[in-house]
Amino acid sequence: MTGVKTAGSIFICFSLLQGFVAALNCTSPTPGALFDALDKELFSKKRLRPVKSFSDSMNVNISIVVVGIVGVDEQAQSLTSFLWQVLEWNIAGLSWDEKECGTKRVSILREDIWVPDIRIGEFMDEDVSPQTPYVYLxxxxxxxxxxxxxxVSTCRLVIYTFPFDVQNCSLTFGSYLHVAEDIKIFPRFTAAQVLAESKQSIQTQGEWELVDVKADSANLDIPDGSYSEIKYYLILRRRPLLYVVNLLIPSCFLITVDLFSFLLPPQSVDRSSFKMTLILGYTVFLLIMNDLLPVTGSATPLINVFFSVSLALMVASLLETVFITNIQFSSSQYSAVPNWLSLLVLRYLAIVVCLPPKKKSNRVTVCLQPSREMDTGIIPSKDLQSVSSEKPQEKTPSDPALDELKTLSRDLTAIRLQVDKHFQGSNTSQEWLMIGIVVDRLLFGMYIVFISACFITIVCIWLWSNLENP
Structure with a gap:
């Protein structure tokens, strides 16, 4: 009896060492015989994790292939992608002879065996993946x-550099329930191999381009234990051609037209109306293209700043035109130009904007018989009438030619005084007009510098962002 018990114990221990199930014995090399053996040794134990003992961990190899990037939702901060997921694991102790059972591989229902509960941590929507009920054994x-x-996974989208943005979205694969002592996950292929396979298999040629794939294995530690995980990082770059053609180039064209509108004469009213029409057209353009811009509450895209700066520059150029036009048309009503303003604008700023000041005329008006009327600048009309109607008190013989010359001299004196007064006002107007021209050219230069600085800054930020995330 003792020998029988010892033999039984040895048989039980040997069976446990063989694993979860024993090697299959097929009665014939037919599918029916193989499935009968699987049903007896494997399918009936599908509720148990297929390991030799409960203390053993199961190693699961995982690999993915990115087949397509369906879309990115900036407002919902989500990424929709289509993947092929491959899981591989071993059933401890299961084997059969290929010649005895007739095949080395057979497809079986997934519901008939134990399957690891691998899930994606960033999953945020209902699983509508195509159902594949079979696995290979x-x-x-x-x-x-x-x-x-x-x-449909969550992804922290950074669209500050839109449309030249690069996104880094992660997909974390891990067991939903089993800790690392039960299931350990390992990558089947390296990140470079996954990237190469994905670029060959990807089917979509839409807005987004797969640039790189990175992988990182780690354990998620919690108070009750740790979970084995693999995190894949999908580096996506937006194809910017659509937005460059439809948004940036038209906006640059409108800014350029507004820039060249400074070549119109400032005294023309058409310049103001042209700029107002240009602002109206730019506003309509932004309203039409608003659907192409991303909608998010996390950050303001740089392209929105670009459009706001462009519109602000157009409005500033219109205000400058209104200011210069007011000077051109209302300068006759202004008082004399202050000396400090004349010195600052006409002497210094004129040189800066390449408008050298005009030299004053050296012509001197000489009056042979100055009178009180000449000092005041105006001869009253009644005085002119009295002078012209004055008769000599002395009755002396007179020459008609001499009388005509005296009358002509008085008339020319009155005319000269009126002309001097007119030119005194004209000089003041000319100084104000010259100040307006100098200010107009100065603001035109500042407009060019500011536009160039803004555009260069925005382009440098875009390029720096692309170099930082190649």
Whole structure:
């Protein structure tokens, strides 16, 4: 009896060492015989994790292939992608002879065996992936589970450099329930191999381009234990051609037209109306193209700043035109130009804007018989009448030619005084007009410098962002 018990114990221990199930014995090399053996040894134990003992951990190899980038929702901060997920694991102790059972590989229902509960941590929508009910089972006990996934995952989108933005979205694969002592996850291929395979298999040629794939294995530590995880980082770059053609180039064209509108004469009213029409057209352009701009509350895209600066520059150029036009048309009503303003604008700023001041005329008006009327600048009309109607008190013989010359001299004196007064006002107007021209050219130069600085700054930020995230 003792020997029988010892033999039984040895048989039980040997069976445990053989693993979860024993090697299959097929009565014939037919599918029916193989499935009968699987039903007896494997399918009936599908509720148990297929390991030799509960203390053993199961190693699961995972690999993914990115088949398509369906879309990116900036407002919902989500990424929709289409993947092929491949899981591989071993059923401890399961094997059969290829010649005895007739095949080395057979497809079985996923519901008939134990399957690891691998899920994506960033999943945020209902799983509408295509259903694949079968897996491959090899004669070595290796299970090959290949299925497609339509993943709607969370992704922290940074659209500051839109449309030249690069996004880094992560997909974390791990067990939903089993800790690392039960299931350990390992990558089947390196990140470079996943990237190469994805670029060959990707089907979409839409707005987004897959630039790089990175992988990182880590354990998620919690108070009750740790979970084995693999995190894949999908580096996506937006194709900016659509936005450059439809948004940036038209905006630059309108800014250029507004810039060249400074070549119109400032005294023309058409310049103001042209700029107002240009601002109206730019506003309509922004309203039409508003649907192409991303909508998010996290940050303001740089392109929105670009459009705001462009509109602000157009409004500033219109206000400058209104100011210069007011000077051109209302300068006759202004008082004399202050000396400090004349010195600052006409002597210094005129040189800066390449408008050298005009030299004053050296012509001197000489009056042979100055009178009180000449000092005051105006001869009253009644005085002119009295002078012209004055008769000599002395009755002396007079020459008609001499009388005509005296009358002509008085008339020319009155005319000269009126002309001097007119030119005195004209000189003041000319100084104000010259100040307006100098200020107009100065603001035109500042407009060019500011536009160039803004455009160069924005382009440098875009380029720096692309170099930082190649």
């Amino acid at each position: 090899y004669n070595t006990g290796r299970v090959y589970d290949d299925k497609p996934l339509r993943v």
